[in-house]
Amino acid sequence: xxxxxxxxxxxxTAVSVGADDVALAIxxxxxxxxxxxxxxxxxxxxxxxxxxxVEVLVGEQRIAYGNVAPEDVPGLFDAGLLExxxxxxxxxxxNEIDYLISQDRWTFWRVGLTExxxxxxxxxxxxxxxxxxxxxxxxxxxxxxxxxxxxxxxGGAGFPTGIKWRTVADTxxxxxxxxxxxxEGDSGTFSDRMLMEGxxxxxxxxxxxxxxxxxxxxxxxxxxxxYALTHTILSRAIDTARDAGWLGENIQGSGFDFDIELHLGxxxxxxxxxxxxxxxxxxxxxxxxxxxxxxxxEGLFGKPTVVNxxxxxxxxxxxxxxxxxxxxxxxxxxxxxxxxxQLAGNIRRGGLVEKAFGITLRELIEGxxxxxxxxxxxxxxxxxxxxxAYLTADQLDTPLDYEAFVDIGALIGHGGIVVFDDTAxxxxxxxxxxxxxxIESCGKCTPCRIGSTRGVEVIDRxxxxxxxxxxxxxxxxxxxxxxxxSLCAMGGMTPYPVRSVLRHFAEDxxxxxx
Amino acid sequence: xxxxxIDKASVSDIxxxxxxxxxxxxxxxQSIVQVHGWISEDVIRQLASDLNLSRAxxxxxxxxxxxxxTSPPGKHxxxxxxxxxCQAMGSRELxxxxxxxxxxxxxxxxxxxxxxxxxxxxxxVNGRTHGRVDAERFDTLIGALEGRD
Numbered sequence: 001x002x003x004x005x006x007x008x009x010x011x012x013t014a015v016s017v018g019a020d021d022v023a024l025a026i027x028x029x030x031x032x033x034x035x036x037x038x039x040x041x042x043x044x045x046x047x048x049x050x051x052x053x054v055e056v057l058v059g060e061q062r063i064a065y066g067n068v069a070p071e072d073v074p075g076l077f078d079a080g081l082l083e084x085x086x087x088x089x090x091x092x093x094x095n096e097i098d099y100l101i102s103q104d105r106w107t108f109w110r111v112g113l114t115e116x117x118x119x120x121x122x123x124x125x126x127x128x129x130x131x132x133x134x135x136x137x138x139x140x141x142x143x144x145x146x147x148x149x150x151x152x153x154x155g156g157a158g159f160p161t162g163i164k165w166r167t168v169a170d171t172x173x174x175x176x177x178x179x180x181x182x183x184e185g186d187s188g189t190f191s192d193r194m195l196m197e198g199x200x201x202x203x204x205x206x207x208x209x210x211x212x213x214x215x216x217x218x219x220x221x222x223x224x225x226x227y228a229l230t231h232t233i234l235s236r237a238i239d240t241a242r243d244a245g246w247l248g249e250n251i252q253g254s255g256f257d258f259d260i261e262l263h264l265g266x267x268x269x270x271x272x273x274x275x276x277x278x279x280x281x282x283x284x285x286x287x288x289x290x291x292x293x294x295x296x297x298e299g300l301f302g303k304p305t306v307v308n309x310x311x312x313x314x315x316x317x318x319x320x321x322x323x324x325x326x327x328x329x330x331x332x333x334x335x336x337x338x339x340x341x342q343l344a345g346n347i348r349r350g351g352l353v354e355k356a357f358g359i360t361l362r363e364l365i366e367g368x369x370x371x372x373x374x375x376x377x378x379x380x381x382x383x384x385x386x387x388x389a390y391l392t393a394d395q396l397d398t399p400l401d402y403e404a405f406v407d408i409g410a411l412i413g414h415g416g417i418v419v420f421d422d423t424a425x426x427x428x429x430x431x432x433x434x435x436x437x438x439i440e441s442c443g444k445c446t447p448c449r450i451g452s453t454r455g456v457e458v459i460d461r462x463x464x465x466x467x468x469x470x471x472x473x474x475x476x477x478x479x480x481x482x483x484x485x486s487l488c489a490m491g492g493m494t495p496y497p498v499r500s501v502l503r504h505f506a507e508d509x510x511x512x513x514x
Numbered sequence: 515x516x517x518x519x520i521d522k523a524s525v526s527d528i529x530x531x532x533x534x535x536x537x538x539x540x541x542x543x544q545s546i547v548q549v550h551g552w553i554s555e556d557v558i559r560q561l562a563s564d565l566n567l568s569r570a571x572x573x574x575x576x577x578x579x580x581x582x583x584t585s586p587p588g589k590h591x592x593x594x595x596x597x598x599x600c601q602a603m604g605s606r607e608l609x610x611x612x613x614x615x616x617x618x619x620x621x622x623x624x625x626x627x628x629x630x631x632x633x634x635x636x637x638x639v640n641g642r643t644h645g646r647v648d649a650e651r652f653d654t655l656i657g658a659l660e661g662r663d
Contacts, residue, residue: 016630016645048632187597190629225544225581226628228641264544267580269626283539284571285578301537343632345602350632373603382598418631420602432601436626442578 003038004082005057010116011044011197012229013190018069019052025070026054029077037082043198045112046352047099055094058084064091099349099368104330104356106338107315108191111198116233119240122201128246130317134209135254142213143169146316148324150336155181155272155309156384156413156489158402161316164306167296168214171304176216178207179281179300179307182223182230183265183272186385188416191340192310194352196223196230199314200237204247204260206313209320210306211258219260220300222277225267235262269386269440273488274307276442287442288488309414311340332358335401343369345382345418355400362396365419376421380429380505384413386436387493389500390426409500411493426505430498431459437494448491451482455498462509472509475502518586520550520557529564536565539575543582551591552583587621590659593638596624599631604648608635611649615656 008014008023023039030037044051050066057063063084065076072089079087091097094112114121122128134142147162168176180203184192196203207219223231238260241247249257268286270276275289278300299305315337319327327337335357341364343350348370355364361381365371372378380390389410391398398404405412420429434455441448458475462468479495486492501508528545532538542561546553553576562569576582594600594609609624616622630636633645639655647655 012628012643013630013633013645016636016643017633051633184629185627187627188599188631189627190631193629224629226625226638228638228643263541265579266540266544266547266582267625268578280540281537283535283537283541283575285575287578344599345631345634347632352632386598416599416631418599418602424602429598429601432598436597440626 003036005038005040007040007042007055007057007062008052009044009112009198010041010229010233011051012193012227013048014044014051014053015229017051021070022052022054022068022073025073029073033077035077035082040115041117042114043111043116044194045094045100046108046194047097047349048351049349050091053091056081056084062094064094064097065089066091099351099353103354104338105354106318106327106330107311108195108198108340108352108354109318110202111194114199116198116200117236117240119201119244119246122199126317126321127201128205130320131205131208131212133320134212135256139169139213139215142209142320145319145324146213149319149327150324150331150334151312151315151319151327152336152402153309154311154315154339154414156186156411158412161308161312164296164308165210165214167294168216168304168306171297173304175218175301175303176214177300177303177305178210178214178216178219179278179295179305180207180219180221180313181272181274181277181307181309182221182227183277184227184310184414185224185269185272186387186414186416188344188382188418189342189385189414190344191342191352191415193227193230195310195314195340196227197233200234201241202317203234203310203314204237204241206316207260208247208251208256208258209316210308210313212256214304214306216306217257217259219258220281221260221262222265222271222281223262224265231262231264238262268442269436270442270488270490273490275488277307278305285442287444288490290487311414330356332399332401334403339400339412339415341400341415341417343417343419346372346374346421347419348373357401358399360397360399361391361417364400364417365396369419372419372421374421374423376423378419379422379424380420380426382418382420382429382497383416384411385416386433387411387489387496388413388416389496390429390504391500392504409496411496425508426501427459427463427508430501431456431463433494433497434459437490441490445485445487445491447482447485448487448494451478451486451491452494454478455482455494459498468510472502520546520552520554522556522560524549525557525560526564529561534564536567539565539567539572540579543576543579547581547583551587552585554584589619590640591621591623592616592640592656593623593625593628595626595628595630595634595636597627597631599627600635603634605635608637608647608649608652612637612652615649615653617656620656620659
């Protein structure tokens with residue numbers, strides 16, 4: 001009898017709640033019962049609240065079991081785990097879980113499905129098909145498809161990817177680079193991480209396509225050091241791809257050279273800003289550069305460089321395979337395609353939800369997320385990381401659309417959605433925004449470096465009930481200065497969360513509670 | 515880890531591994547910290563000399579990044595996430611608890627996001643991320659550390 005395939009995700013979140021121990025317990029239980037099994041380490045499907053989620057392949061179907069603890073394993077075997085047997089942890093076929101099947105999985109379609117580090121599995125699931133198609137159609141057709149797709153930078157800035165690629169392609173240089181920004185520092189975001197852990201070869205293919213499109217033979221991935229498991233997985237995937245001739249010189253006899261160097265960050269948030277990241281890749285302090293020149297013209301080591309976020313790049317292979325129009329058919333207005341939203345914080349069903357733009361926050365938070373984890377009323381939602389505004393329960397019907405968010409003084413950023421219940425003191429959250437900026441500021445420009453420290457002090461006085469009106473005005477003025485005069489988004493957008501608290505939750509200052 | 519000096523030969527090995535390229539300084543420092551836990555003054559001198567950089571250049575990079583400790587850490591390193599998603603799930607209370615709970619041999623540090631935001635609060639213990647950590651689970655994790663006082 002052939003070995004029964006059992007999927008146990010190797011993903012930071014799944015492992016953080018015991019997936020490795022569950023895999024070990026399954027191996028031991030199988031051995032004790034002389035059962036033939038094969039444990040497959042896939043990525044996480046993104047239903048994080050169900051992790052560790054184990055699946056068993058029965059016939060053609062993968063039967064899922066949720067929140068499996070190591071101590072559940074003997075009981076699961078007794079209940080006939082290998083035949084998909086009934087058990088209180090049984091969720092049913094994975095392709096019938098509503099949270100997952102109702103998504104628009106364009107970029108994350110392989111994540112959870114395949115064995116992350118198996119090149120064969122990748123190749124069996126369209127792997128490197130887009131790169132091969134790119135070789136057939138030529139670089140211009142690739143850039144044309146990306147432009148047509150309306151894809152915008154998913155790291156937060158939302159810049160049109162096709163225009164960026166065209167600029168680099170059209171700039172004459174002896175050397176060009178692809179720099180993949182995997183410094184996913186925003187709280188509430190983990191989509192880059194899940195993609196890299198669940199589909200590392202997909203990202204490698206995407207970098208190679210970008211390199212082919214613009215004429216770069218070298219790519220860098222700048223990965224934050226907090227992602228230890230991601231680093232292990234991605235390093236192994238890069239080595240495997242190189243050993244199999246999918247990276248290096250004359251890839252698969254195509255005449256195209258491309259290789260990837262994986263760099264680790266060192267705990268600096270501002271290195272997620274593209275020019276600071278380039279400085280760090282050059283071995284220097286992560287200090288923001290003046291723009292212009294744009295990195296597309298003078299980027300890494302002064303050469304034309306495509307700087308793209310992980311999810312941006314990983315969206316490209318399907319755009320090449322299926323055409324830009326298919327992608328542009330999804331979404332609303334100028335927000336085309338899908339975004340991998342991440343439901344985090346105080347939420348009952350946290351996880352990754354890739355949906356077309358236009359879905360509302362309410363559908364995400366209440367529909368997918370099931371409301372707060374605590375069961376208490378929702379008080380605030382922060383969208384887009386530490387530089388994103390805090391929204392109120394009254395703003396949940398706002399559609400996820402870049403421009404609609406700008407209209408309400410907010411941002412979508414990298415798609416992280418952090419929910420707070422009514423026990424949160426928003427004055428403390430405003431204080432944290434300034435404090436975080438003070439800790440992480442690169443120090444190049446004064447409004448950010450000094451303004452953030454003064455901001456903490458002013459907020460402390462407000463919370464303390466000192467000269468309230470005067471300090472309120474001072475804080476607003478400080479926010480104006482930071483917004484208008486900072487060099488990058490760090491100082492320039494830290495006022496967003498602060499102002500939103502002043503606007504919607506001023507009573508939390510007034511109460512003076514700590 | 516955490517001796518009061520860092521073996522010169524080991525640093526040279528790491529420098530060699532990165533081809534003595536000055537643009538790899540951040541990567542070299544990261545590797546040294548992963549092996550030895552910190553960066554000493556002597557290491558700064560050695561790197562400046564080996565990479566043909568000024569001591570001020572190396573010192574500046576060391577000072578800039580949070581990961582590059584300039585004193586030896588404890589036997590264990592515990593990082594509690596302080597970012598918003600974890601705050602929404604009680605990381606402030608967990609941090610207060612952690613300050614009381616860890617032993618003298620443990621270095622407790624802040625970290626801003628471990629990317630585990632759907633299973634908050636998150637804690638990293640000796641390089642491994644743990645999710646859904648309340649005070650009780652924290653104590654279990656700490657209790658399991660080897661050779662604890």
